[in-house]
Amino acid sequence: MRNFNTIPTFTINYVNAVIEIPAGTNRKISYNEEKRMFLVEQVDGDDRVVDFLPYPANYGFVPGTFIDPVMGGDGYPVDILVISESLPTGTVLEVIPLLVLYFEDDSGYGDRLTDPKIIATPASERLRVIRALNYEDLFEKYPDLVDILIKWFISYEGTGVRELKAMGDGEVALNEIRKWEIRRF
Numbered sequence: 001m002r003n004f005n006t007i008p009t010f011t012i013n014y015v016n017a018v019i020e021i022p023a024g025t026n027r028k029i030s031y032n033e034e035k036r037m038f039l040v041e042q043v044d045g046d047d048r049v050v051d052f053l054p055y056p057a058n059y060g061f062v063p064g065t066f067i068d069p070v071m072g073g074d075g076y077p078v079d080i081l082v083i084s085e086s087l088p089t090g091t092v093l094e095v096i097p098l099l100v101l102y103f104e105d106d107s108g109y110g111d112r113l114t115d116p117k118i119i120a121t122p123a124s125e126r127l128r129v130i131r132a133l134n135y136e137d138l139f140e141k142y143p144d145l146v147d148i149l150i151k152w153f154i155s156y157e158g159t160g161v162r163e164l165k166a167m168g169d170g171e172v173a174l175n176e177i178r179k180w181e182i183r184r185f
Contacts (some may be wrong), residue, residue: 002090003033003036003063004018004033004064004090005029005031005033005062005063005065005077007064007092008063008064009063009064009177009182010181010183011094013094013123014084014094014095014096014181015062015080015094015097015120015174016059016062016063016064016092016094016095017058017060017062017063017080017082017092017095017120018031018060018061018062018063018090018091018092018095018165019058019059019060019082019087019088019089019090019091019092020038020060020061020089021055021058021059021060022055022058022059022082022086022087022088023054023055023056023057023058023085023086023087024054024055024056024086025054025055025086025158026049026050026051026052026053027040027043027047027048027049028041028047028048028049028050029074031061032033033067035053035057036089038089038121039068040156042157047146048096048100050156051055052152052155052157053152053155053156054153054155055081056081056148056149057080057081057082057083057084057149058081058082058083058086058087058091059079059080059081060080060082061076061077061078061079061080062077062078062079062080062081062118062159062177062180063077063092064077064181064182065077065078065180065181065182066180067115067175067180068180069143069181073115074094074115074157076118077180078118078176078180079115079116079117079118080117080119080120080176081117081118081119081120081128082095082121082122083120083121083128084118084122084127084128084129085117085127085129086119087127091171093122093123093124093127094122094123094124095120095122095123096120096121096122096133096134096169096170097118097119097120097174097177098119098120098132098133098134098135098137098167098169098170098173098174099118099119099131099135099138099146099167099168099169099170099173100117100119100122100167100168100172100173100176101116101117101119101149101150101164101166101167102115102116102117102164102165102166102167103117103153103154103162103163103164103165103185104162104163104164104165108116114142116173116176117153117174118121118148118173118176118177119138119149119153120149120173121133126155129184130142130145133169134169134171135169135170150164154169175180179183
């Protein structure tokens with residue numbers, strides 16, 4: 001089995017993303033590093049299922065990143081949502097970060113934002129379903145898309161659980177990825 005955490009964070013021009021949860025799925029799938037497998041998370045012996053609309057885009061992580069609990073993080077890689085047609089679990093692809101979202105329940109110690117949600121589009125033109133390559137394009141051409149994603153994140157764990165705290169453009173998203181990148185020597 002492949003160790004997805006050994007995939008580099010960056011390629012020459014882009015960011016790598018590993019897809020855990022295909023768009024349109026309502027099961028919470030996560031990569032288990034020890035078993036080197038993608039597994040449906042369990043809650044009391046049952047599959048963890050989102051009791052809301054399924055994932056609106058492909059959900060996964062940025063390999064080679066770790067949001068350190070010592071710094072208030074969740075102990076997982078940086079989350080990424082890739083806007084494209086549904087991609088199979090285990091897909092690795094190059095992406096272009098467009099936006100980063102932070103929610104109220106994602107703040108760590110003090111007021112630090114420690115659980116970014118990166119919104120990205122595939123680097124490959126044939127995999128894109130939107131024609132946005134940056135923050136400005138996204139808001140100019142698809143303002144409702146951003147609203148839909150925010151509403152989904154606010155609602156998928158129940159009403160009133162989350163609130164949008166901040167957002168940033170693609171450069172802020174890249175800085176978040178760089179901040180949590182595991183330094184390999």
